[in-house]
Amino acid sequence: MKWTLALALCAGLAFSASVQAGQPLTHKYEITEENKMFSPPELEIPANQKVKVIVKNLDQTAAEFESSELGREKVIPPYDETFVFIGPLKAGTYSYIDGFHHQSTGKIVAK
Amino acid sequence: MLLHVLATLSAAFPTLIIVFREIMEAGLVVGIVLAATRGVEKRTRWVSGGIAAGVLGACIVALFARSISGALEGFGQEYFNVGILSAAVLMLVWHTVWMARHGREMARDMKAAGEAVKTGQSTLFALAVVVGVAVLREGSEIVLFLYGIAISGGSSTGVMALGGALGLALGVVLTAVTYLGLLHIPSRYLFSVTSWMLALLAAGMAAQAVSFLEQAQAVTVLSDVAWNTSTFIEDGSLAGRALHALVGYTAQPSIMQLLVYAGTLVGMFTLMRLFGHAPAPKAVPVAS
Numbered sequence: 153m154k155w156t157l158a159l160a161l162c163a164g165l166a167f168s169a170s171v172q173a174g175q176p177l178t179h180k181y182e183i184t185e186e187n188k189m190f191s192p193p194e195l196e197i198p199a200n201q202k203v204k205v206i207v208k209n210l211d212q213t214a215a216e217f218e219s220s221e222l223g224r225e226k227v228i229p230p231y232d233e234t235f236v237f238i239g240p241l242k243a244g245t246y247s248y249i250d251g252f253h254h255q256s257t258g259k260i261v262a263k
Numbered sequence: 264m265l266l267h268v269l270a271t272l273s274a275a276f277p278t279l280i281i282v283f284r285e286i287m288e289a290g291l292v293v294g295i296v297l298a299a300t301r302g303v304e305k306r307t308r309w310v311s312g313g314i315a316a317g318v319l320g321a322c323i324v325a326l327f328a329r330s331i332s333g334a335l336e337g338f339g340q341e342y343f344n345v346g347i348l349s350a351a352v353l354m355l356v357w358h359t360v361w362m363a364r365h366g367r368e369m370a371r372d373m374k375a376a377g378e379a380v381k382t383g384q385s386t387l388f389a390l391a392v393v394v395g396v397a398v399l400r401e402g403s404e405i406v407l408f409l410y411g412i413a414i415s416g417g418s419s420t421g422v423m424a425l426g427g428a429l430g431l432a433l434g435v436v437l438t439a440v441t442y443l444g445l446l447h448i449p450s451r452y453l454f455s456v457t458s459w460m461l462a463l464l465a466a467g468m469a470a471q472a473v474s475f476l477e478q479a480q481a482v483t484v485l486s487d488v489a490w491n492t493s494t495f496i497e498d499g500s501l502a503g504r505a506l507h508a509l510v511g512y513t514a515q516p517s518i519m520q521l522l523v524y525a526g527t528l529v530g531m532f533t534l535m536r537l538f539g540h541a542p543a544p545k546a547v548p549v550a551s
Contacts, residue, residue: 160346164335164479213411214328216404220498220514223488224478226340227404229328230411235337237480249499252281252408 178204178237183217183258185228185250186210190258199243199262208233216251222260225251271422278426279433281408284501285401286434288508289317292397292464294441295509296390299457301446302373303383313391317398324399325406341479344400348472351396352527354389355465359458359531361386363539366454373450393464397508460509466527467511470520477517485519 181203184191188211197203209215209228217226217236224236241262250256293310300306324331324343331339362369365382372380405427412423448456476482493514496503506512511524 156346156350157343160342160349161335163345164338164342211411212415214407220493223474223515223517226478227328227332227407229332229407232329232332234332234340236478251404252411254277254281254499 180204182206184208185215188253188256194259194261196261200240202239204235205238206235218251219248221246274422275426278423279430282427282430283433284504285405286431287437289397289401290434290438291441291508293394294438295460296394297442298445304381309387309391310394313394314398317395318402320399321402321406324403338479341475344475345472347396348468351393352465352469354392355461356531358386358389359462360534360538362458363535462531463510466524469527470511470524473520473523486517488515489518489521491515
């Protein structure tokens with residue numbers, strides 16, 4: 153377990169460094185989950201552009217930002233926040249769900 | 264009375280489903296590994312060890328979820344997943360090549376001995392790691408999910424605990440069904456069938472590692488979605504998740520994921536051809 157984690161961290165550092173080097177300015181957006189409800193329920197982002205979406209979990213229970221359409225899956229511990237890069241997306245509506253609470257869903261609309 | 268039971272069960276159902284899904288994905292791997300190692304001495308303790316290590320790892324990961332998440336410029340989760348999936352893929356490749364080399368010898372030993380054989384034990388560590396990784400991945404999500412419910416308190420906690428317990432029980436039943444079902448395959452085909460299943464498992468895990476690299480923005484080429492089969496099998500459906508666990512199914516794979524998937528299979532096949540043939544037995548003088 154230890155060496156695989158060490159290996160992963162080393163690989164991650166190397167990749168991460170190369171990614172940060174040539175990063176153009178990316179617009180940031182925010183989604184908040186509170187009482188198991190996402191707001192805004194429909195987030196508007198520009199189409200054909202990569203954006204950074206910060207997802208905040210204000211609840212006591214862990215959440216998971218999960219979208220098969222967007223190919224994103226990330227756990228958000230309680231009272232924590234994380235981010236995912238979305239796009240460039242063709243214009244349209246994409247849905248996501250809280251993997252730990254399927255009744256909670258949201259949409260990202262690319263215009 | 265019955266109405267009360269039904270009401271409780273329906274309240275517990277969402278939790279049951281979430282726990283069951285995760286247990287199922289790990290359970291399928293456990294079932295295949297158990298079937299693939301049938302007849303090998305001490306395999307139960309190795310597989311159990313893998314499960315135990317996975318459970319322990321899951322608790323530790325859940326405990327350090329925030330630190331992992333925040334590590335590596337916020338891509339800690341992604342790289343952690345890449346790391347453990349890669350380890351599992353390497354172990355599966357090693358096992359498959361080993362089986363190609365010693366499989367026939369092992370089958371022969373089993374037929375001759377009629378009881379548990381020693382050959383095949385070298386591969387048990389590798390398979391224990393694969394089981395451990397599968398249990399850790401799914402287990403960490405369950406632990407995080409259940410922990411939050413536990414500490415949130417309130418009247419719903421008991422109901423959700425019930426849902427979790429039922430989900431776990433169902434998942435274990437599914438694992439047993441998978442294993443026993445595979446054992447119905449005639450023993451002369453069991454090795455090749457399980458080897459293929461493990462090869463597809465490896466390809467699926469490799470492709471999934473790529474999807475995490477894409478999520479971490481480390482891989483950006485060939486990221487266009489190749490096709491969308493959501494109309495046939497949705498990613499979130501039970502069938503979708505079962506197929507995902509077994510063969511790495513995903514409804515909207517990127518081109519890179521497909522390449523890595525195919526590449527893993529081709530690579531494994533190539534390695535099997537290169538290293539998979541046991542040297543010819545030395546000629547033994549026969550007393551005349």
